[in-house]
Amino acid sequence: MTETIKYTVDGDVAILSLDLPGRSMNMITEQMMRDLDSLIDRVSTDPAIKGAILTSAKPAFMAGADLTMLAAMSKKAQTTPVEDALEHCMTLSKLLRKMETCGKPFAAAINGLAMGGGLEITLACHYRVVADDPKLQLALPEVKVGLLPGAGGTQRLPRLMGVQAALPYLLQGRSMSPQEALGFGVVHKIAPLADVVNTAILWIREGGSPVQPWDQKGFKVPGGSGAMTPKIVQTFMAAEAMLRRETKDVYPAPQAILAAVYEGHQVPIDAALRIEGRYLTSIILRPEAANMIRTLFVNKGEADKLIRRPANVEKKKIAKLGVLGAGMMGAGIAYVSAQAGMEVVLIDMSQEAADKGKAHAVDLVEKDVKRGRMTRDKADALLARITATTDYAQLAGGDLVIEAVFEDVKIKADVTARAETVMPGDSIYASNTSTLPITGLAEASKRPEQFIGIHFFSPVEKMPLVEIIVGEKTGDAALARALDYVQQIRKTPIVVNDSRGFYTSRCFATYPTEAIAMLKEGVKPALIENAGLMAGMPVGPFAVGDEVSIELMYKVGKATKAALGDAYQPHPADAVAEYFVTKLGRIGKKAGKGFYDYPTDGSKKHLWPGLADEFPPAADQPSVDEVKERLLYRQAIEVVRCYEEGVLKAPADADVGAIFGWGFAPQTGGPLSMIDTIGLPKFVAECDRLAKAYGDRFTPPKLLRDMAAKGETFYAA
Known part of the structure; x- marks a missing residue:
């Protein structure tokens, strides 16, 4: 009985469905690796089983390794002899090598997103069929958290698509679509979502080979290999120069990836995987990866889940938002809020200024339409949600008002008073000031407990962070509503107490x-x-x-x-x-x-x-x-x-x-x-x-x- 992988049999084919309990997305955990290990043994030793399919019981195939597990692994490696740390770092790599050499064919039925270790699992399968969905992403993004793909990714991907083609996907963590993956030879077939498992089963029943290309005699890396091959020499010379230009040698992971590919593609796969493992261990032993994982993913993830939100306040969506000031900041706030489905009233001193602010949103929307990121219908609907006006009366019925006028206390006090005459009694007022203390600005308010700072960064539509500033009299309801709003526009909030310049500025x-x-x-x-x-x-x-x-x-x-x-x-x-x-x-x-x-x-x-x-x-x-x-x-x-x-x-x-x-x-x-x-x-x-x-x-x-x-x-x- 396995906890994370469902085992069923379709005639002579075993189906292993990844299904991590209690999670919306599959991730590689210690338990999942143990379960996969036991099921590989079960498949390889059962004479009634011809081969196995790896797929997912969830909408996505797999998001990669559990980053908290990787953080713990990094911490443990600091106090472990290097050889022991190497063996630990290569646990998944060895497991996947065991799967691809077990004598039975394994096929990956990729029904959804496959990232990091999830994609590496599929690369170790002998056949890969992916769902026909242009939005489905296949990627090895480990470099973005200061790591390298350490379960064979730096070795199998270049052996499938060639060194030169593989490097951008390894060094930048770039995603590829199913069609791109098929063109590069990373997957064997694209099929409708409903047919991916049956397509994989058919491949096994028609005699799919249990031997990977790199384990066959005479295998050659597409596009050439070897330190003396002119094309390879040119590739690595250019890659090294570009890497230094882009990273300034600040990040150790890209350098390790480049070295692992260079050394590994010249030797047999088992030696190559060992090389990759050594580079992964060298990265794990450094502090950068652990620090980046903790901040960029673990702590950011907790912030996105509103870890600072008061638990005693009922969650509420912002349906109608008022924005005071239609300059670049106000216009950007209006755009991201309308993008999140809110009705937005964008107010300025003159109709011309208000219209200019909406025009900024029009420019952003038109760019998205031109690039195919948004349909015309959705673009028109988004813009229709923004009302540019000078009329404060239109703030009536709003849930939240954000002031984004000039950094002048008198001007801010004036718009606060004007807005509060029409705002509902339970609505929240926020200032987007970047330096002026919230407690001082709240003196202009008749309800300072509902006054808070919501500090955006420019350009609003691109910057991921929002700083929530709590004044001396700010209440829990205001803080909760501000956090709910930030989550609604899909940005990351931090909560700080009031002071001049707050924290970030x-x-x-x-x-x-x-x-x-x-x-x-x-x-x-x-x-x-x-x-x-x-x-x-x-x-x-x-x-x-x-x-x-x-x-x-x-x-x-x-x-x-x-x-x-x-x-x-x-x-x-x-x-x-x-x-x-x-x-x-x-x-x-x-x-x-x-x-x-x-x-x-x-x-x-x-x-x-x-x-x-x-x-x-x-x-x-x-x-x-x-x-x-x-x-x-x-x-x-x-x-x-x-x-x-x-x-x-x-x-x-x-x-x-x-x-x-x-x-x-x-x-x-x-x-x-x-x-x-x-x-x-x-x-x-x-x-x-x-x-x-x-x-x-x-x-x-x-x-x-x-x-x-x-x-x-x-x-x-």
């Missing part, structure tokens, strides 16, 4: 401002910009400074200084930002000039040559590692301060918010994961060195010193 700002401080010191701007990318940040600090605008940094700095008075801590970047705005008129990308020049002839942007005149480079330049450390450590210290001050509710919110909010180096798993990995005593000591060299902004918070002294970590639990 406050911590993100340290990235460009530290770069500006280095520029003022005479560090070469190209060194700073490239070091940011080499640290794992998606965009260099000067490029991102131009994107958010130097003018905005200057204005936020002035407002913060005015609000804090004597408590304000001056920053070396303050004077530089003021000089750029008031003297040079270089305010950022929107003006066509900032740290970068943006040529009007369409040529590529480039760092402004005048930077060298305004900030002459020093004779002695720091190392790349020193610059990388300053950029990452400065952000991480501010995150710890937010945690110490109670702005953050949990380490998971810190790391999920940092990666999905402003792109903090994903390979670290987030700033608090990075500190845990470095070790708190070592991190504190390095902060003290940086503080002595560059200023008090690097001084480690008391919380960090206390934790280091006690041997604590952020993720100890």
Whole structure:
């Protein structure tokens, strides 16, 4: 009796239906591997069974390995001898090799999505038939969580479709459709969903071979193989160069995948699988994979399931939404909300401004229609749900109103008062402010317990994170409704407490401002910009400074200084930002000039040559590692301060918010994961060195010193 795989017999063919109990999607677990092992023995030793079909009792075939299992495996590997860790990492690989050499033919009837280890299981089958569904995806996306396909994926896929064709699917985790898979030889046949199992059964009964192509004499990898084959040499030379350009050598998994394919495709399959296993073990033994799995999937998954939602509030869908302000943010909020099926009232001061906001949604919809992502009927229905107006009376009957007007307290107070005169008594009011404290803005409200912050990131339609800010008087009903809304528009929420700049804006700002401080010191701007990318940040600090605008940094700095008075801590970047705005008129990308020049002839942007005149480079330049450390450590210290001050509710919110909010180096798993990995005593000591060299902004918070002294970590639990 097996727990995760249903075993039935159709005459002389066994049918193994994957069916992980209690889950909507099949995943590879320790129990499933044990069950598959016993069923392979059962099939191979039963003389009445000609062969077996692997399929799924669920709509999808399999989503891959249980990431919590992989995280545990990574943790266990840290304290296990390397050879033992290798054997453990190769458990599934050996099991699949056992299946394909057991002497009986196995066929995969792929009825739905097959990802990661799920696809690797099918590749170890002798025959693969897939359902005729263009939306069905086949992929090996392990690289996206800092891993490599370690159950034969790096070896079987190139042997089926050729090395050159396979590399993008391995290095980028790209998906292929059934038709693409058939064209590449990854599957043997496409059949209607209702016929996939019968098609596989027929193949077995007609004498399907129990021997894989790579186990047959004279097998050759499609497209060539070997270190001396010109086409292969060219492929790997180009792949290595492209990989370095794209990843800056920050992520170990792509390098390991490339090496595993290069070495493995030249040797027999058993040796190749051993090579793959060694590379998987080397990755598992590093902290990047465990950190990325925990933050990008486990903790993000919990956030998506609304782990911070008050349990005492009944769940409610937002049917009607009001958006105040039809600029880029407001228009983006209107679009994603209408996309989720809500009726949206988009309000601005003039009809022209409101219509311009809706026009942004029209542009987005038309692009989707043109690219085949949306039908005309659905596009028209989406746009019909957005009403552009100046009439606040149309907010009547709404469940939620989101204000997205200028960052001015008086303007925000005015629209709050106007909206509340027509809003239902139980509806929620939210501000999309990025810096102004919610508690202060709520003073303009007659019902501050129903006032909350819902901070989006630009562009709204692309950015996955939403920051929910709880004011001093915000009630559970407001928090629950805000979280329900974020889930409804399919974004990831984090919940933080109120403060100036909240969490993401406050911590993100340290990235460009530290770069500006280095520029003022005479560090070469190209060194700073490239070091940011080499640290794992998606965009260099000067490029991102131009994107958010130097003018905005200057204005936020002035407002913060005015609000804090004597408590304000001056920053070396303050004077530089003021000089750029008031003297040079270089305010950022929107003006066509900032740290970068943006040529009007369409040529590529480039760092402004005048930077060298305004900030002459020093004779002695720091190392790349020193610059990388300053950029990452400065952000991480501010995150710890937010945690110490109670702005953050949990380490998971810190790391999920940092990666999905402003792109903090994903390979670290987030700033608090990075500190845990470095070790708190070592991190504190390095902060003290940086503080002595560059200023008090690097001084480690008391919380960090206390934790280091006690041997604590952020993720100890």
